[in-house]
Amino acid sequence: GGQIIPWNFPFLMAAWKIAPALAAGCTIVIHPSSSTSLSLLSLAQKINHLLPKGVLNVITGRGSKSGEYMLHHKGFNKLAFTGSTEVGRRVGIAAAELLIPSTLELGGKSANIFFDDMPFDKALEGAQKGILFNQGQVCCAGSRIFVQEGIYDKFVNALAEEFKKIKVGLPWEDDTQMGSQVNAGQLETILK
Template identity: 70%
Template sequence: KPSKEASLSILEFARLIDGVLPAGVFNVITGAGSKTGQYMLEHKNFAKLAFTGSTEVGRNVGLAAAERIIPATLELGGKSANIYFDDCDFDQAIDGAQLGILFNQGQVCCAGSRIFVQDTIYDKFVPALVKAFNKVKVGLPWHDDTQMGSQINETQIKKILSYVEIAKQEGATIACGGERFTEGELAKGAFMKPTLITNVTNDMRVAQEEIFGPVAVVIKFHDEDEVVAMANDSEYGLGGAVWTKDINKAIRVARNVETGRMWVNTYNQIPEHSPFGGYKTSGIGRETHKMILNHYTQVKNIMINLSYAPSGVYPQD
């Protein structure tokens, strides 16, 4: 469900382009997803369904498309692995961990929310990342020095905080953050402190369930086989990254992790023309590439007989 502000922005965009596109090319339909959205899923005049959002809702969209035997593309949730080997560029790696989980306040489907760190650099990496997280300037979005803004609404920050409590109950440690801002101007909004959770095992809820906020878990690994297995031990498969100076290792890991996109020595670079989409419950189909047109296209074959002679299959004499 979009926020009131997002809804108003969409309506204003529709007003600005009114008359620019042919009628019917772009339509804005308002209303609650449970009512208006369901009506769209059941409407017989839709020949294709596309959805970006939660896996729970996406599953319903996929079922509605299957019921009517029409195609659907789904870009859904994620719990992506951000993998750091001991031969990574350290400064670049610390920056990349922040790019992975703090971009857009962590409200990114392909966010690098599971940070895997090789055991040989773990004790150096975690304190450096905590220090970096604590230095992030959280503030009002119109201030030039703001690096991270507010969560989308109060409901979302309450969900994020509930996962902080789950982490504590599971025996994990809140290395930094783990709370909202309660002083000054930021107390009036849904501002969350950048959060790292350590002493996490891959089977914990905070390592398996999408939190959708500036919260990352940090998990130690020993070797390549172990980290690939842990990365794949997830119902999701949308994004991910590997950090190493060994290009052969980077390609091996990128190929073996079951996910639609793997970055190498970067994160959250999302250029157009690069296919984007998920494995497993992260979705069906690919976007931001010309192949998306195939999902909206039917292939028709018209075969013409250029001979005037009968086929000969059924002779007349």
């Protein structure tokens, strides 16, 4: 199967894709994001000698080139993609044209709903972590919040105060709670 994984959890996503394929006795061609390919290349380097030749294959490069090539290769019996809805649509169409199954985990906004009878402090903590976990670079980030009308102002003001307490800094410093974005392009998207 052909697997295309995103930049936000490169090692974890690779493990989620590789382990089941190998356990099922399948070969795998996996394509990491061009922004975060080193962890997967390191993993392949460490385990490839344990596997028969050709079982685990890593393709690097820009998704618009090498990833696109994977979508039209007739050697795959399944395509899997984790990432944006726009690219996922193209993966789904490519799989349909090849008459093979596809698995798509696409980006979106995961809603959190807060009612007036919630445990207030735990809800604040959950909202803060849900939005800022991994610098907010998570496909299931709880960045869409619905708050019951009677507690709306109190909750929003308290959550804003919690955000102000977050220590932004260098990711390798112990007291940093929120480190850097993956690249300048992602930072520009956020700032928009």
